[in-house]
Amino acid sequence: MSGPVVIGLVDYGLGNRRSMEKALARAGARVVLSGDHDALRATDGLVVPGVGAFNAAMRMLRERGLDGLVRERATAGVPVLGACLGMQLLFERSQERGGGEEGLGLLPGEIVRLDAGGLKLPHIGWNEVAWTRPSALSGGLPDPATFYHVHSFVPRCPADVVLGVSDYGSPFPSVVGRGAVFGTQFHPEKSSANGLALLANFVRACARPEVAAA
Secondary structure, rough: OOOOOOOEEOOOOOOOOOHHHHHHHHHOOOEEEOHHHHHOOOOOEEEEEEOOOOOHHHHHHOOOOOHHHHHHHHEEEEEEEEEOHHHOOOOOOEOHHHHHHHHHOOHHHHHHHEEOOOOOEEEEEEEEEOOOOOOOOOOOOOOOEEEEEEOOOOEEEEEHHHHEEEOOOOOOEEEEEEEEEEEEEEOOOHHHHHHHHHHHHHHOOOOOOOOHHH
């Protein structure tokens, strides 16, 4: 691929879009922050950010037709990364606030409240992630690697979707993926050197999607 890798940062009205945009640029990408379907289709990969409630985020994606756009690109083999709430949106459904909204369905499983074993929720702060199997995201990172988390809900999903695990009162999947679809429960853009290294790995994966999906 000639020229910089172009990452589409999906703008649906929620999430720390500007900080993610800056982090992706530092990781070597040319970033297109947009909700325009044609602009996002012209990119080499997509990042779905997110902060807030699952149901509200899915409604905003659906109102803009961006749920279908993300599914379309993922089905075409274009790498997709969901971060924090954006990761949760990749799954089939959520129990947050009584459920009622389906997710993007790109990964099997549902979002459930974190069993924190009496610890305070939300889980806020730095926490280690132990890699459960190699992936395009983890290359060159220490094991375990520390990232910055802010959340009260986590995925409940098949073991073969889990790429990395953290512990806060109980173990939970903190990095997930299948094919070229990836998610991090933490905020890579707030996770210092490890977060930038993970984003740089994703940018490289977007340059070679056939390797990312392996």
